[in-house]
Amino acid sequence: xxxxxxxxxxxxxxxxxxxxxxxxxxxxxxxxxxxxxxxxxxxxxxxxxxxxxxxxxxxxxxxxxxxxxxxxxxxxxxxxxxxxxxxxxxxxxxxxxxxxxxxxxxxxxxxxxxxxxxxxxxxxxxxxxxxxxxxxxxxxxxxxxxxxxxxxxxxxxxxxxxxxxxxxxxxxxxxxxxxxxxxxxxxxxxxxxxxxxxxxxxxxxxxxxxxxxxxxxxxxxxxxxxxxxxxxxxxxxxxxxxxxxxxxxxxxxxxxxxxxxxxxxxxxxxxxxxxxxxxxxxxxxxxxxxxxxxxxxxxxxxxxxxxxxxxxxxxxxxxxxxxxxxxxxxxxxxxxxxxxxxxxxxxxxxxxxxxxxxxxxxxxxxxxxxxxxxxxxxxxxxxxxxx
Numbered sequence: 001x002x003x004x005x006x007x008x009x010x011x012x013x014x015x016x017x018x019x020x021x022x023x024x025x026x027x028x029x030x031x032x033x034x035x036x037x038x039x040x041x042x043x044x045x046x047x048x049x050x051x052x053x054x055x056x057x058x059x060x061x062x063x064x065x066x067x068x069x070x071x072x073x074x075x076x077x078x079x080x081x082x083x084x085x086x087x088x089x090x091x092x093x094x095x096x097x098x099x100x101x102x103x104x105x106x107x108x109x110x111x112x113x114x115x116x117x118x119x120x121x122x123x124x125x126x127x128x129x130x131x132x133x134x135x136x137x138x139x140x141x142x143x144x145x146x147x148x149x150x151x152x153x154x155x156x157x158x159x160x161x162x163x164x165x166x167x168x169x170x171x172x173x174x175x176x177x178x179x180x181x182x183x184x185x186x187x188x189x190x191x192x193x194x195x196x197x198x199x200x201x202x203x204x205x206x207x208x209x210x211x212x213x214x215x216x217x218x219x220x221x222x223x224x225x226x227x228x229x230x231x232x233x234x235x236x237x238x239x240x241x242x243x244x245x246x247x248x249x250x251x252x253x254x255x256x257x258x259x260x261x262x263x264x265x266x267x268x269x270x271x272x273x274x275x276x277x278x279x280x281x282x283x284x285x286x287x288x289x290x291x292x293x294x295x296x297x298x299x300x301x302x303x304x305x306x307x308x309x310x311x312x313x314x315x316x317x318x319x320x321x322x323x324x325x326x327x328x329x330x331x332x333x334x335x336x337x338x339x340x341x342x343x344x345x346x347x348x349x350x351x352x353x354x355x356x357x358x359x360x361x362x363x364x365x366x367x368x369x370x371x372x373x374x375x376x377x378x379x380x381x382x383x384x385x386x387x
Contacts, residue, residue, distance in 0.1 A: 052208025068179025072101030251331030
């Protein structure tokens with residue numbers, strides 16, 4: 001549904017005000033992990049707005065992009081968590097917020113003993129376009145004709161290709177804290193595609209945002225204050241997860257869901273949700289005689305590629321899927337038992353995986369058809385009372 005006002009301007013003005021004076025209505029009460037806030041200047045804590053804590057799901061040494069980084073609270077928390085080998089890039093479109101976050105970079109670097117933060121200007125639905133470079137070009141080439149508009153668009157395309165703000169496959173984690181809902185509805189599919197683009201294979205998105213249980217009414221959608229206040233642009237809860245799936249993510253999971261709604265308007269409940277989703281299920285499928293056993297408790301489960309895993313069965317999988325299932329930081333490893341072949345099949349000599357979908361692998365395929373070994377251990381304590 002089209003609105004009767006400019007959503008982007010409404011959001012810019014509201015958060016510009018939020019950079020200069022505390023706006024309590026923009027905050028959804030959140031408990032943050034650890035004592036990372038102790039190191040932050042009070043101004044950043046007071047003037048940064050969010051609805052969850054995606055920072056708790058980031059690991060040391062990772063490169064992280066924070067979409068809509070605002071005053072920099074999440075970035076400076078993560079600067080401590082990722083350490084000297086990690087890197088934090090905050091992306092924001094609001095000059096006032098960028099000025100506030102950049103204001104404390106030197107102070108925070110001195111406190112921590114290292115500098116690993118960067119704050120850049122860009123739209124989160126267009127992470128390839130460096131808006132500081134765009135502004136510089138516009139200063140040298142003022143637009144005063146239709147032809148100049150065409151030249152401007154060509155320059156933007158050139159910048160995206162030659163000097164992208166965030167490069168393809170370049171970061172481990174993309175986080176966001178109550179910002180995706182501020183993007184215009186027609187640009188939200190592109191937003192999820194951009195998150196997917198910048199993540200490396202095996203990377204993940206951890207997004208906290210406001211969702212609703214029903215579609216917002218036309219009155220809500222046409223209220224500028226409710227747009228800038230993270231209400232009108234809220235995702236419907238089920239559609240939020242579908243957006244990740246449509247962009248190509250896998251292992252999509254609700255990490256936290258606010259039990260009581262943050263706000264209720266016209267009978268529609270709005271609450272905070274934190275979702276994690278992974279990139280990396282694309283690629284060639286090779287046969288290396290690997291299998292996995294699903295532990296349960298469900299009788300069977302299905303992944304995002306349509307593989308059905310039956311509880312307790314040796315399910316044949318290709319090498320790509322085996323790696324997805326067993327990665328330590330992935331979404332599946334805790335529920336699966338990996339089965340490697342007795343004789344490893346070198347990757348360079350592996351044939352294409354040609355088994356039918358959802359096939360059960362015979363034990364001889366992992367042990368080998370000539371496996372006739374007998375092993376006894378008289379000293380085994382497997383059945384002793386102590387065990």
